[in-house]
Amino acid sequence: xxxxxxxxxxxxxxxxxxxxxxxxxxxxxxxxxxxxxxxxxxxxxxxxxxxxxxxxxxxxxxxxxxxxxxxxxxxxxxxxxxxxxxxxxxxxxxxxxxxxxxxxxxxxxxxxxxxxxxxxxxxxxxxxxxxxxxxxxxxxxxxxxxxxxxxxxxxxxxxxxxxxxxxxxxxxxxxxxxxxxxxxxxxxxxxxxxxxxxxxxxxxxxxxxxxxxxxxxxxxxxxxxxxxxxxxxxxxxxxxxxxxxxxxxxxxxxxxxxxxxxxxxxxxxxxxxxxxxxxxxxxxxxxxxxxxxxxxxxxxxxxxxxxxxxxxxxxxxxxxxxxxxxxxxxxxxxxxxxxxxxxxxxxxxxxxxxxxxxxxxxxxxxxxxxxxxxxxxxxxxxxxxxxxxxxxxxxxxxxxxxxxxxxxxxxxxxxxxxxxxxxxxxxxxxxxxxxxxxxxxxxxxxxxxxxxxxxxxxxxxxxxxxxxxxxxxxxxxxxxxxxxxxxxxxxxxxxxxxxxxxxxxxxxxxxxxxxxxxxxxxxxxxxxxxxxxxxxxxxxxxxxxxxxxxxxxxxxx
Amino acid sequence: xxxxxxxxxxxxxxxxxxxxxxxxxxxxxxxxxxxxxxxxxxxxxxxxxxxxxxxxxxxxxxxxxxxxxxxxxxxxxxxxxxxxxxxxxxxxxxxxxxxxxxxxxxxxxxxxxxxxxxxx
Numbered sequence: 001x002x003x004x005x006x007x008x009x010x011x012x013x014x015x016x017x018x019x020x021x022x023x024x025x026x027x028x029x030x031x032x033x034x035x036x037x038x039x040x041x042x043x044x045x046x047x048x049x050x051x052x053x054x055x056x057x058x059x060x061x062x063x064x065x066x067x068x069x070x071x072x073x074x075x076x077x078x079x080x081x082x083x084x085x086x087x088x089x090x091x092x093x094x095x096x097x098x099x100x101x102x103x104x105x106x107x108x109x110x111x112x113x114x115x116x117x118x119x120x121x122x123x124x125x126x127x128x129x130x131x132x133x134x135x136x137x138x139x140x141x142x143x144x145x146x147x148x149x150x151x152x153x154x155x156x157x158x159x160x161x162x163x164x165x166x167x168x169x170x171x172x173x174x175x176x177x178x179x180x181x182x183x184x185x186x187x188x189x190x191x192x193x194x195x196x197x198x199x200x201x202x203x204x205x206x207x208x209x210x211x212x213x214x215x216x217x218x219x220x221x222x223x224x225x226x227x228x229x230x231x232x233x234x235x236x237x238x239x240x241x242x243x244x245x246x247x248x249x250x251x252x253x254x255x256x257x258x259x260x261x262x263x264x265x266x267x268x269x270x271x272x273x274x275x276x277x278x279x280x281x282x283x284x285x286x287x288x289x290x291x292x293x294x295x296x297x298x299x300x301x302x303x304x305x306x307x308x309x310x311x312x313x314x315x316x317x318x319x320x321x322x323x324x325x326x327x328x329x330x331x332x333x334x335x336x337x338x339x340x341x342x343x344x345x346x347x348x349x350x351x352x353x354x355x356x357x358x359x360x361x362x363x364x365x366x367x368x369x370x371x372x373x374x375x376x377x378x379x380x381x382x383x384x385x386x387x388x389x390x391x392x393x394x395x396x397x398x399x400x401x402x403x404x405x406x407x408x409x410x411x412x413x414x415x416x417x418x419x420x421x422x423x424x425x426x427x428x429x430x431x432x433x434x435x436x437x438x439x440x441x442x443x444x445x446x447x448x449x450x451x452x453x454x455x456x457x458x459x460x461x462x463x464x465x466x467x468x469x470x471x472x473x474x475x476x477x478x479x480x481x482x483x484x485x486x487x488x489x490x491x492x493x494x495x496x497x498x499x500x501x502x503x504x505x506x507x508x509x510x511x512x513x514x515x516x517x518x519x520x521x522x523x524x525x526x527x528x529x530x531x532x533x534x535x536x537x538x539x540x541x542x543x544x545x546x547x548x549x550x551x552x553x554x555x556x557x
Numbered sequence: 558x559x560x561x562x563x564x565x566x567x568x569x570x571x572x573x574x575x576x577x578x579x580x581x582x583x584x585x586x587x588x589x590x591x592x593x594x595x596x597x598x599x600x601x602x603x604x605x606x607x608x609x610x611x612x613x614x615x616x617x618x619x620x621x622x623x624x625x626x627x628x629x630x631x632x633x634x635x636x637x638x639x640x641x642x643x644x645x646x647x648x649x650x651x652x653x654x655x656x657x658x659x660x661x662x663x664x665x666x667x668x669x670x671x672x673x674x675x676x677x
Contacts, residue, residue, distance in 0.1 A: 130629060130632075134632065134636070137636045137640070140640075141639065141640065141643065144643055144647065148647060148650075151650075153651070153654035153655045154655075156647060156650045156651040156654055156655075157651040157654070157655055157657070159647050159651065160582060160644070160647050160648045160651045160660060161660050161661065163640075163643060163644045163647055163648075164577075164582075164585055164586075164589065164644060164648075164660055167589050167637075167640050167641075167644060168577065168589060168592070170636070170637070170640065171589065171592045171593055171596050171637075174593075174596040174597075174599075174600060174633055175596050175599060177600070177629070178596065178599045178600040178602075178603040178626075178629075179603070181600075181603045181604070181625070181626065181629070182602075182603035182604075182605075
């Protein structure tokens with residue numbers, strides 16, 4: 001049992017507390033520690049990734065208590081891949097936040113950022129559903145702070161909606177967990193996987209309800225129709241770097257669906273038949289259509305990207321809802337692509353809105369922005385990736401999904417919706433790109449005599465030009481786009497890895513045996529002889545309270 | 558007792574959902590509070606309702622009540638309490654800033670907000 005498995009959770013937790021307590025009045029020090037921590041996180045994530053890529057499942061027993069009585073963290077291919085993706089994304093987002101000065105526009109950006117990372121990492125690594133709830137809450141409560149970072153009436157208003165929606169989601173999550181515990185008597189995922197199989201179909205109504213409730217909760221996080229309504233306002237009003245970091249949050253929902261519905265409620269499980277396999281696909285297609293039509297209809301750039309998130313989550317869900325090995329492999333390839341592309345787009349939109357002064361992210365003609373050429377090139381590249389045009393990874397991802405859907409009974413629907421919404425998205429993105437970047441030149445001539453918004457741009461332009469174009473945000477966006485290119489160029493090896501990951505998910509026996517059969521401290525009670533018993537009793541009492549105790553500890557850091 | 562607990566959960570949930578659907582911050586927050594009470598009782602009941610039995614194994618005990626749901630409820634109470642506090646603060650901020658306590662995105666209300674911000 002290597003302690004490195006818990007490091008992605010512990011490091012940000014400690015760092016956040018340290019930043020909060022020791023460096024709260026030193027913005028430069030906060031930046032140094034935050035970046036250093038994130039770089040260390042990448043290093044740890046790479047180590048875990050390499051370790052797990054051979055197909056080993058390694059676990060970490062918190063407090064050394066044996067599962068299912070204690071909580072375990074499990075590092076297999078899927079979770080370490082997601083951990084690595086999060087760490088890399090966080091690094092570029094942090095560069096952008098520092099370069100644009102977003103982190104100094106409100107307090108505690110870096111502490112909240114690290115807490116958010118802690119929650120996300122924990123959610124990816126945990127092997128216990130109640131612990132998953134706790135980590136969801138950790139990442140949510142940090143995201144509430146980040147969402148309304150630097151304030152503003154409109155942002156706070158959108159923040160209220162976001163918090164309330166997620167609060168309802170959490171309540172639903174607890175209902176689902178209560179049902180699962182009532183039906184099976186365990187909350188450990190590996191243990192659940194075994195016990196759910198023992199449920200006879202005639203008494204399966206409770207567990208079926210729990211399965212559906214859980215998927216609703218994860219769908220809320222993932223922004224799958226019809227519970228996606230919180231997403232556009234929240235993502236559009238969140239600060240740019242925060243929205244980019246939130247690109248991974250929808251994937252946490254997707255990850256949870258993949259994890260629970262391959263491990264616990266697997267596709268072969270009798271009692272879960274007729275649930276996800278029948279209605280997830282139509283919902284995914286609706287989400288895809290809603291998202292891409294929203295892209296076309298949006299009047300602001302940030303809302304447009306937010307709708308693109310809904311669309312791409314819909315696309316991802318189409319791949320997931322196949323619940324076949326090729327489907328999940330395609331979904332995993334698309335997860336990486338979609339995270340990078342949406343994050344890059346949010347960062348670009350943030351820069352555009354910044355440079356356009358009062359016009360902000362509104363989709364109308366305005367004066368050209370300084371350094372528009374490179375931004376336009378970046379926008380072009382990420383829009384190509386997002387809409388799934390060749391040659392970038394969006395195209396390959398879509399191809400893999402179309403290919404995986406070929407054997408599905410709903411292939412006609414899937415292909416029709418995916419292909420037609422792609423066209424809609426292309427139109428939407430090209431309209432936005434041409435309005436923002438091409439029509440800017442005409443606008444400059446038309447608005448020459450118009451006082452007001454454009455005038456202050458003119459005034460500040462000559463002297464402010466060099467410092468208004470900080471390099472760091474462009475490095476961040478360029479880095480994300482370079483990763484998209486790498487994701488395209490290395491598609492062969494990456495796809496083989498995703499296929500291996502998917503194969504591991506569909507053969508969960510090693511996962512289950514590793515979790516349940518690794519030795520640890522046990523609860524033992526043999527009862528009935530002498531004073532020695534009090535010792536064992538105490539241990540037993542501790543053991544059963546260990547689960548929530550450790551959870552509270554994890555939540556309370 | 559089962560009937561009492563079950564109908565209690567049901568009434569709390571129903572009231573909570575009704576209030577949440579009012580879409581103004583105050584009723585919605587009260588509604589989420591009711592829902593969290595409902596879910597806490599529900600979690601508690603998920604370990605089966607056992608009256609006057611110790612929550613731990615003891616030599617004398619012939620039957621005992623499941624301690625895990627009690628601990629889960631404790632965690633859930635702490636989290637939901639904290640979340641409710643956060644949402645009250647954010648909702649107050651939004652209400653005082655925009656003079657509008659709608660939870661959903663109202664076209665007209667948001668336009669008013671934009672105008673207010675422009676006027677500043």
